[in-house]
Amino acid sequence: MTTASPAAREVAPRGGPDRLRWALSDAWVITHRDLSHWARRPAQLVVGLLFPVMMVLMFAFLFGGGMVIPGGGDYREFLMPGMFAMTMVFGIETTFTAVSTDATRGVTDRFRSLPMASSAVVAGRSAADMLNSVAGLAVMIACGLAIGWRWHEGPGAALAAVGLLLLLRFALLWIGIYLGLAIKSPEAVMAVQILVWPLGFLSNTFASPATMPGWLGAVAEWNPLSATVAATRQLFGNPGWGGDSWAAQHAPLMALAWPLLILVIFFPLSVRRYRRLSR
Amino acid sequence: MPVDSTGHAIVAEGLRKRYGGTEALAGFDLAVPKGTVCGLLGPNGAGKTTAVRVLTTLLRPDAGRAEVAGFDVVRQAARARYHVGLVGQHAALDEVLSGRQNLVMFGRLYHLGLARARRRADELLERFGLADTGAKPVKQYSGGMRRRLDLAAGLILAPSVLFLDEPTTGLDPRGRNEVWEAVGSLVAAGTTVLLTTQYLEEADRLAAKICVVDSGRVIAEGTPGELKGAIGGDRVDVVLRAADEIPAAMAIIGRVTGGEPESDPDTRRVGAPVRERVAALTEVVRALDEAGIVAEDITLRRPSLDEVFLRLTGHRTDERAGERAAEEVAA
Numbered sequence: 001m002t003t004a005s006p007a008a009r010e011v012a013p014r015g016g017p018d019r020l021r022w023a024l025s026d027a028w029v030i031t032h033r034d035l036s037h038w039a040r041r042p043a044q045l046v047v048g049l050l051f052p053v054m055m056v057l058m059f060a061f062l063f064g065g066g067m068v069i070p071g072g073g074d075y076r077e078f079l080m081p082g083m084f085a086m087t088m089v090f091g092i093e094t095t096f097t098a099v100s101t102d103a104t105r106g107v108t109d110r111f112r113s114l115p116m117a118s119s120a121v122v123a124g125r126s127a128a129d130m131l132n133s134v135a136g137l138a139v140m141i142a143c144g145l146a147i148g149w150r151w152h153e154g155p156g157a158a159l160a161a162v163g164l165l166l167l168l169r170f171a172l173l174w175i176g177i178y179l180g181l182a183i184k185s186p187e188a189v190m191a192v193q194i195l196v197w198p199l200g201f202l203s204n205t206f207a208s209p210a211t212m213p214g215w216l217g218a219v220a221e222w223n224p225l226s227a228t229v230a231a232t233r234q235l236f237g238n239p240g241w242g243g244d245s246w247a248a249q250h251a252p253l254m255a256l257a258w259p260l261l262i263l264v265i266f267f268p269l270s271v272r273r274y275r276r277l278s279r
Numbered sequence: 280m281p282v283d284s285t286g287h288a289i290v291a292e293g294l295r296k297r298y299g300g301t302e303a304l305a306g307f308d309l310a311v312p313k314g315t316v317c318g319l320l321g322p323n324g325a326g327k328t329t330a331v332r333v334l335t336t337l338l339r340p341d342a343g344r345a346e347v348a349g350f351d352v353v354r355q356a357a358r359a360r361y362h363v364g365l366v367g368q369h370a371a372l373d374e375v376l377s378g379r380q381n382l383v384m385f386g387r388l389y390h391l392g393l394a395r396a397r398r399r400a401d402e403l404l405e406r407f408g409l410a411d412t413g414a415k416p417v418k419q420y421s422g423g424m425r426r427r428l429d430l431a432a433g434l435i436l437a438p439s440v441l442f443l444d445e446p447t448t449g450l451d452p453r454g455r456n457e458v459w460e461a462v463g464s465l466v467a468a469g470t471t472v473l474l475t476t477q478y479l480e481e482a483d484r485l486a487a488k489i490c491v492v493d494s495g496r497v498i499a500e501g502t503p504g505e506l507k508g509a510i511g512g513d514r515v516d517v518v519l520r521a522a523d524e525i526p527a528a529m530a531i532i533g534r535v536t537g538g539e540p541e542s543d544p545d546t547r548r549v550g551a552p553v554r555e556r557v558a559a560l561t562e563v564v565r566a567l568d569e570a571g572i573v574a575e576d577i578t579l580r581r582p583s584l585d586e587v588f589l590r591l592t593g594h595r596t597d598e599r600a601g602e603r604a605a606e607e608v609a610a
Contacts, residue, residue: 022390025387025390026388029384029387029388032384033373033376033384036375036376036380037375037376040375040376040377040416041375105369105371105372105374106367106368106369106370106371107371107372107373109337109365109367109371110365110367110371110385110432111388112336112337113335113336113337113360113363113365114360114385114388114389115357115358115360115361115388115389115390116388116389116390120388277337278336278337278338278339279338279339
């Protein structure tokens with residue numbers, strides 16, 4: 001060996017500021033790990049980013065011709081906000097698989113046996129997933145612009161819409177973390193898909209809740225995804241369904257309230273689940 | 280009993296941990312002197328892994344206390360973690376990243392700066408014979424390479440106490456040798472090691488002291504020689520041509536070896552513990568030959584873990600652990 005092994009006393013924390021600095025640095029190391037995954041597996045990254053684009057092309061060109069939009073609007077203008085929100089919802093699968101793989105393989109335990117900040121494992125994970133979602137959303141926006149989608153209410157409203165989409169993703173991320181820690185089996189992502197796809201389709205994304213059977217329409221109108229889709233359609237100035245229910249009338253409020261409610265429930269649940277790994 | 284943290288790297292007193300209806304640890308006591316290797320030997324479900332998880336701060340005990348490197352594993356967990364290295368049953372590595380990236384990442388989480396983490400990663404890759412493959416993703420590594428990388432990750436801060444939880448389970452003989460050599464060189468450098476294993480051979484090869492674990496507590500301890508003496512050491516096994524010669528063969532083998540013979544009519548096998556390995560073998564062959572009893576096969580073998588347990592506890596281990604121990608002896 002060329003140098004002496006590092007000794008524990010040289011690197012042990014010395015006080016509060018040290019701890020905070022290291023909590024941030026630890027979280028960054030975990031985020032950086034995920035970014036390295038992108039660099040190591042560019043094909044997977046590209047496929048992940050292009051899958052929603054394929055969905056857009058499929059709906060816009062395969063089914064789009066047969067769709068009638070309320071008020072005679074452009075179908076692609078109508079479609080894109082729903083596709084943005086769907087992309088955010090499907091991100092839950094990425095989070096789940098990553099968290100659950102680490103827990104099963106013992107990587108989470110290795111992190112827990114290190115003198116790192118315990119918050120960093122989940123904080124780093126959520127930062128990485130949010131970066132991934134920002135990239136995904138950017139690709140989708142570019143795709144939308146390429147097929148003729150536009151925002152009409154100015155850049156401020158458009159940015160607010162992007163904020164609502166990322167807020168939904170951030171809230172769902174904690175459901176992904178919670179399920180990943182609770183289920184600890186990456187193969188169970190199939191089960192998660194079975195939960196997530198109905199959430200995606202049982203909404204106002206493709207069809208008007210008014211045309212669904214009564215109870216199904218009510219579920220679709222109150223779906224958190226529907227709130228974000230309706231609110232972003234308003235903010236982008238794209239055509240939407242409208243609707244008489246309270247949820248449909250107050251879409252922007254619901255698009256804030258739903259993610260916050262999910263966060264209030266699943267953030268503490270995830271933290272508790274993480275702590276319970278030591279029980 | 281007061282905790283003696285001066286001469287011991289690991290001290291556990293009365294550890295208890297209950298999962299639902301089963302008591303994984305039921306008053307687990309252990310004292311491992313600094314700079315020694317202690318082997319925890321026991322079948323699946325004996326509580327070895329639970330003990331390691333408590334001692335490495337991953338699990339809170341329900342009762343009892345433990346100190347590792349002088350730090351209480353519950354109250355001073357964060358400080359203990361700077362002194363403890365853990366190599367678990369599954370190589371806990373990021374499969375996508377390269378071996379080097381893994382080590383750099385863990386080094387940074389030990390709060391070495393980036394430059395030092397990189398330097399340390401290169402040193403460890405060199406030391407574990409992974410310098411050439413350091414840039415490859417871990418998923419292309421063989422089982423033995425993974426385990427060596429895992430070991431390297433456990434050594435980033437040169438821990439004073441290293442925990443190896445079944446470090447060679449699932450490895451082929453070559454991979455097992457690679458890991459054993461790596462552990463041997465660590466021990467020579469003065470690291471205290473606690474090793475769990477289901478393999479008598481492994482405990483024998485690596486550990487100065489063996490603690491036999493059953494039902495959540497240590498039921499016997501001693502040097503490998505002492506334990507083997509206690510359970511009768513090696514065994515001779517004879518497979519007869521005819522099952523009706525079993526009683527005669529048992530009498531002869533019992534007389535020659537001085538041990539208590541056992542038989543299995545289905546396989547026409549008669550076996551007994553022996554003290555002098557080769558002498559016993561030739562004696563048995565000669566005595567059987569004189570009596571006109573034909574043996575199809577005669578083997579000398581180490582007692583399986585199942586037999587160790589049968590003698591120490593009076594009950595058999597679960598079937599699977601016993602089978603695996605038998606495979607191990609065969610390998």
